Amino acid sequence: MHNVKRTPQSKEAIEARKQKEQSKIREYLALTDDILNRKKSKDYSRESLNKTTQILQINPEFYTVWNYRRMILLNGIFPGCSASEINEQLSEDLSLTTTALKAHPKVYWIWNHRRWCLENVPTGPGDAGAPDHLGWRQDYWKKEMFVVEKMLDVDARNFLAWSYRRYVLSSMPIPRNPKTELTYTKRKIETNFSNFSAWHQRSKVLTSLWAKGELDERQSKEAEFDLIKNAMFTVPEDQSAWIYHRWLVGPGHDRDILEREIDTIKLLLEEQPDSKWCMESLVHYNMLLIRNHVSSVNTAELVQECRKLLGELRKVDSARRERYNELGILAPCLLSSLKATDPVQRKDLAQKRDTLADSAVSQGLTEREGRLLLFSDYYYPWERRAITVACSYRTGRKLGAFSTCIRQSCSRNCKQNSIAASVAAAAVLRNRNLGGLETREQVVRDSEHKTMEKGCAQ
Amino acid sequence: MSRLLVPLHVQSIQNLGKSQDELVYHLTAHLRMNAVYWGLTALCIMDHKDALDRQEMIDFVTSCWDDEAGGFGAHPDHDAHLLSTLSAIQILIIQDALDCVDVDRVVKFILSLQQPSGVFAGDRFGEIDTRFLFCAVNALSLLGRLSELDVEKTVGYIVQCRNFDGGFGSSIGAESHAAQVFVCVGALAILDRLDEVDVPTLSWWLAERQLPNGGLNGRPEKLEDVCYSFWVLSAMSILNKVHWIDAEKLTSFILSAQDTDNGGIADRPGDMPDVFHTLFGVAGLSILGYPGLKDLDPVYCMPADLIERMGLRKGWKNLERRTS
Numbered sequence: 006m007h008n009v010k011r012t013p014q015s016k017e018a019i020e021a022r023k024q025k026e027q028s029k030i031r032e033y034l035a036l037t038d039d040i041l042n043r044k045k046s047k048d049y050s051r052e053s054l055n056k057t058t059q060i061l062q063i064n065p066e067f068y069t070v071w072n073y074r075r076m077i078l079l080n081g082i083f084p085g086c087s088a089s090e091i092n093e094q095l096s097e098d099l100s101l102t103t104t105a106l107k108a109h110p111k112v113y114w115i116w117n118h119r120r121w122c123l124e125n126v127p128t129g130p131g132d133a134g135a136p137d138h139l140g141w142r143q144d145y146w147k148k149e150m151f152v153v154e155k156m157l158d159v160d161a162r163n164f165l166a167w168s169y170r171r172y173v174l175s176s177m178p179i180p181r182n183p184k185t186e187l188t189y190t191k192r193k194i195e196t197n198f199s200n201f202s203a204w205h206q207r208s209k210v211l212t213s214l215w216a217k218g219e220l221d222e223r224q225s226k227e228a229e230f231d232l233i234k235n236a237m238f239t240v241p242e243d244q245s246a247w248i249y250h251r252w253l254v255g256p257g258h259d260r261d262i263l264e265r266e267i268d269t270i271k272l273l274l275e276e277q278p279d280s281k282w283c284m285e286s287l288v289h290y291n292m293l294l295i296r297n298h299v300s301s302v303n304t305a306e307l308v309q310e311c312r313k314l315l316g317e318l319r320k321v322d323s324a325r326r327e328r329y330n331e332l333g334i335l336a337p338c339l340l341s342s343l344k345a346t347d348p349v350q351r352k353d354l355a356q357k358r359d360t361l362a363d364s365a366v367s368q369g370l371t372e373r374e375g376r377l378l379l380f381s382d383y384y385y386p387w388e389r390r391a392i393t394v395a396c397s398y399r400t401g402r403k404l405g406a407f408s409t410c411i412r413q414s415c416s417r418n419c420k421q422n423s424i425a426a427s428v429a430a431a432a433v434l435r436n437r438n439l440g441g442l443e444t445r446e447q448v449v450r451d452s453e454h455k456t457m458e459k460g461c462a463q
Numbered sequence: 464m465s466r467l468l469v470p471l472h473v474q475s476i477q478n479l480g481k482s483q484d485e486l487v488y489h490l491t492a493h494l495r496m497n498a499v500y501w502g503l504t505a506l507c508i509m510d511h512k513d514a515l516d517r518q519e520m521i522d523f524v525t526s527c528w529d530d531e532a533g534g535f536g537a538h539p540d541h542d543a544h545l546l547s548t549l550s551a552i553q554i555l556i557i558q559d560a561l562d563c564v565d566v567d568r569v570v571k572f573i574l575s576l577q578q579p580s581g582v583f584a585g586d587r588f589g590e591i592d593t594r595f596l597f598c599a600v601n602a603l604s605l606l607g608r609l610s611e612l613d614v615e616k617t618v619g620y621i622v623q624c625r626n627f628d629g630g631f632g633s634s635i636g637a638e639s640h641a642a643q644v645f646v647c648v649g650a651l652a653i654l655d656r657l658d659e660v661d662v663p664t665l666s667w668w669l670a671e672r673q674l675p676n677g678g679l680n681g682r683p684e685k686l687e688d689v690c691y692s693f694w695v696l697s698a699m700s701i702l703n704k705v706h707w708i709d710a711e712k713l714t715s716f717i718l719s720a721q722d723t724d725n726g727g728i729a730d731r732p733g734d735m736p737d738v739f740h741t742l743f744g745v746a747g748l749s750i751l752g753y754p755g756l757k758d759l760d761p762v763y764c765m766p767a768d769l770i771e772r773m774g775l776r777k778g779w780k781n782l783e784r785r786t787s
Contacts, residue, residue, distance in 0.1 A: 199684040324709035
């Protein structure tokens with residue numbers, strides 16, 4: 006139950022309410038029994054259909070009855086109907102769900118039945134080849150956009166309605182120009198910057214337009230930076246904008262954009278010296294500078310700045326102080342690991358493997374630093390995977406899972422697996438507290454064997 | 464700070480089955496199987512497993528068997544669905560009564576619902592959702608039949624639901640939502656594929672679910688709700704990040720949502736309690752190390768000692784149990 010206020014009631018009041026409910030309960034149970042009996046005897050008559058309408062109007066969450074209703078339509082009603090009669094019946098079902106959705110906008114089963122109706126609309130009214138051959142379907146899909154927009158007007162964050170919207174957009178027989186979705190989300194965002202659902206939808210639409218080459222990525226990104234800047238300066242405490250901003254900046258390969266955005270945020274921080282989101286974002290973007298542009302930025306200064314900001318953050322956002330503590334340890338740790346194992350600089354596979362194995366064991370596999378290394382997204386996914394494997398093994402409970410991971414790592418198809426295996430093997434070697442000696446040696450032998458195999462194959 | 468009113472909550476769960484004179488009891492029949500699982504798990508965590516009659520419960524579960532489909536419905540004569548099938552299996556495992564199920568048929572039912580994309584439908588009518596994928600993975604794992612699942616295909620779908628904020632949605636393209644994060648991270652944990660999680664980004668997103676009043680929300684800029692104490696915390700426990708939020712404030716928030724007259728926990732202070740929020744409130748408190756509670760396994764949302772005995776424990780980490 007959500008959002009139902011508790012009101013203290015006297016014993017008498019509760020009794021009176023229960024008394025009043027008794028006849029309703031009897032009626033409801035009689036109807037339920039009748040319907041479930043009809044269902045059991047596979048009664049697919051019009052009369053049964055009407056009974057399902059009756060009970061679904063009282064309780065639209067009764068999923069078994071929605072199922073039964075579809076069985077009646079498919080087996081009892083549609084077979085004797087013309088296409089236009091089927092079409093009319095589906096119209097009725099859609100109205101039933103529209104009414105139900107108004108009262109219960111977050112009931113999955115209702116949205117689900119709506120989809121089923123739309124997917125069962127027959128072709129027509131025209132015959133194959135006629136211009137209105139798909140006329141009914143097109144009319145419905147057009148109406149669906151209207152329905153879903155009404156639903157989002159009532160609750161702009163209803164995630165079922167947003168999912169339905171994506172479904173309608175991808176199902177329309179004549180697709181809309183996807184750029185109209187940019188207009189729609191912008192309208193939603195400008196009504197309320199906090200509407201993260203709209204920001205999310207926007208990120209999906211843009212990504213798809215960029216991937217298809219239908220929109221110039223660089224140019225449209227600049228327009229997004231303007232839009233988001235407006236949101237950040239208007240409501241700097243609202244996380245929707247900051248999360249979206251982080252997506253726009255991305256992994257931070259473009260140093261100019263990174264530095265420009267850092268400057269913008271610093272301006273805002275001057276106006277809002279306590280702004281948690283300004284400080285948090287500055288830490289993140291500074292770390293991206295270190296990670297991606299280590300040779301062309303003043304790393305010592307950036308690390309220093311991160312530490313200062315993290316100190317402030319611990320005060321203004323104390324609920325998350327532990328996270329800021331760990332970020333504070335990570336910054337210099339990141340710097341040293343960058344210097345030690347820069348994958349671009351070290352081309353020699355063996356050397357890289359040894360270094361990684363050593364660093365995983367020496368810094369990664371102590372309890373706390375292991376966590377930090379896992380945290381660091383500097384490592385490529387396969388390196389993270391190796392460390393995950395090693396750490397999970399170290400926690401001491403997962404010998405079976407550990408072997409599975411090794412196997413999976415090794416079965417992937419590139420040289421990286423050998424590194425994963427060797428990191429894990431090194432971890433096992435150094436670890437004297439876990440597992441029987443025999444098992445340990447077996448795992449090491451297996452890992453080395455795989456490493457050699459992969460090495461030879463290259 | 465107020466205390467967790469264990470005797471009152473136990474009583475409120477016992478009373479659930481006795482409220483047949485209320486209309487709402489009958490209007491929620493489609494959730495009955497889930498409700499029994501919620502109640503039973505909450506009782507286990509509060510160390511009152513025996514407060515409900517074991518045999519009566521097993522009889523109820525078996526009476527919900529849908530022989531046509533080969534799965535469990537939510538209530539006698541209701542259609543089989545993955546949601547109720549998982550709850551049924553969880554109840555029977557907690558009660559050590561799995562022998563009354565035709566496991567082969569259930570496994571067949573579950574596997575039949577996997578779609579070519581890798582996601583699962585909830586039943587034969589085809590609604591898809593990562594929730595159903597989790598139900599399938601979880602149930603197969605509990606039944607010891609995970610080896611029959613196409614893991615790559617399953618993981619492949621979850622990965623496509625991952626968003627730039629590190630979270631996961633209900634289907635491809637959907638907005639990140641804490642409950643969907645739990646189901647996706649939980650499924651990946653069971654499948655030993657947590658390497659597919661963007662740990663730093665997701666942990667950040669999860670930590671930002673805590674609001675100044677201590678409660679957690681499920682998406683950015685939304686209201687707090689006790690049930691997210693479990694959806695968010697379970698994922699954080701699996702990623703070893705529970706210490707990234709203020710445990711004390713969240714504990715107070717959950718406790719403040721108790722109905723101090725009739726027992727039970729509500730979505731937020733002052734609202735009507737129900738067994739769904741009672742479980743997820745108690746589950747959250749267990750993850751936070753609240754004294755006197757039993758350990759909860761955040762992956763399966765079942766008693767941790769049971770999952771450990773079954774050899775299914777993953778590398779999650781709850782806060783240490785406090786003594787006072």
